Amino acid sequence: MAQFSLLGKTAVVTGASGGIGFAIASRFAYEGANVVLAGRTHSKLEHSLERLREIEIKPEQATLKPQAHSTHCFDVREMQAWKGLVKAHPTVDVLVNCAGQTQGSLLLTMSEERIQDQLSSNLSSVIWGCKTVGRQMKSQQIRGCIINVSSLLAYRAVIGTSVYAATKAGQLGLTTALSQEFARHGIRVNAVVPGYIDTEMTQDIANKDQLLKRIPLGRFGTPIEVADAAAFLAKNEYANNCILNLDGGLSAV
Numbered sequence: 001m002a003q004f005s006l007l008g009k010t011a012v013v014t015g016a017s018g019g020i021g022f023a024i025a026s027r028f029a030y031e032g033a034n035v036v037l038a039g040r041t042h043s044k045l046e047h048s049l050e051r052l053r054e055i056e057i058k059p060e061q062a063t064l065k066p067q068a069h070s071t072h073c074f075d076v077r078e079m080q081a082w083k084g085l086v087k088a089h090p091t092v093d094v095l096v097n098c099a100g101q102t103q104g105s106l107l108l109t110m111s112e113e114r115i116q117d118q119l120s121s122n123l124s125s126v127i128w129g130c131k132t133v134g135r136q137m138k139s140q141q142i143r144g145c146i147i148n149v150s151s152l153l154a155y156r157a158v159i160g161t162s163v164y165a166a167t168k169a170g171q172l173g174l175t176t177a178l179s180q181e182f183a184r185h186g187i188r189v190n191a192v193v194p195g196y197i198d199t200e201m202t203q204d205i206a207n208k209d210q211l212l213k214r215i216p217l218g219r220f221g222t223p224i225e226v227a228d229a230a231a232f233l234a235k236n237e238y239a240n241n242c243i244l245n246l247d248g249g250l251s252a253v
Contacts, residue, residue: 003235004145007032008065011234012085012092014076014129015099017044019199020149022051023223024096024230029055029069031231036089038072039099045071076125077117082132093142094234095133097126097171098149102201103164115163122167126174130189134182143186145234148175149226152195152247172243179241188240190233195247196220216249 011028015021016037025035029052037045037052052069072088074081076099086092100122105114126148137144150171157165171191178189196202196211198220205211212218229244236242245251 004143004237005032006094006231006234009033009093010036010089010091011094011096012036012038012072012089012133013096013098014038014125015149017041017048019201020194020197020223020226021096021098022048023227024098024149025052026055027224027227027231028094028234029067030058031235032057032067033094034068034070036070036072036092038074038076038085040073040075042071042073045073076129077120079128079132082128086132086136090136091140091142092133092136092144094145094147095129096147096149096230097129099125100149100167101164103162104160106160107162110163118163119167122164123170123174126171130174130178134178134185134187137187138182138185141186143237145188145190146178146182147230147233148172148189148191149230150175150191150193150243152193152245152251154193156251175243176241183240188233188237190239190242191244192226192229192233193243193245193247194221194226195245195250197226197246198222214250214253215247216253219248221246221248 011033013021013025016025017039029035037048039045049071148171151168153161153165154168154172175189175191233239
């Protein structure tokens with residue numbers, strides 16, 4: 001069977017203003033998709049949209065019809081906001097759940113509001129996205145794909161990441177369950193599990209030199225490498241419950 005082509009397809013990427021999210025959006029644009037950059041900050045989304053429009057489609061995917069990239073400003077934590085997204089974009093072929101918040105504090109020092117916000121941003125939002133977009137894909141009989149961007153901390157957590165790690169582990173459980181539940185509708189559900197990736201979030205990480213020595217490949221990954229994995233999951237029609245580790249071998253040590 002030929003690979004699923006992203007040419008002319010609509011891909012929604014949350015957390016698309018920068019870092020891994022924008023890298024995935026850029027790769028999908030290169031593959032010919034019409035990308036919807038989704039997030040909470042309008043100005044950042046518009047800046048990312050300008051950059052996205054500068055990306056040339058890969059030669060073999062060239063088409064006379066111009067790509068139609070766009071933005072959608074909304075709060076991923078709100079179920080009603082997700083309903084608004086699918087109303088504004090009635091056909092979604094690929095959903096990438098990449099939005100989320102990091103954590104750098106001990107559980108005993110976290111307020112209830114901070115914990116709830118982390119749960120809503122990193123896990124509830126992914127559930128709402130899978131539910132609303134999955135229902136839309138089913139109703140339109142779209143052979144779609146959902147990709148959840150988890151984290152190595154889902155099963156190799158460190159001090160100060162307790163709630164974050166729990167949400168990312170929850171994403172993997174959700175992926176496995178939905179890969180079975182949604183398969184009957186022709187919808188594939190997969191996950192990318194990045195380790196330490198060279199983004200703004202890792203610029204000031206503590207003990208970076210020691211961490212690099214623990215990673216078998218001796219370096220952090222790049223957003224482009226994560227985007228390559230997301231493109232593979234979107235295009236390979238036998239990838240379902242495929243959970244790809246991108247950690248330079250750190251999970252093996």
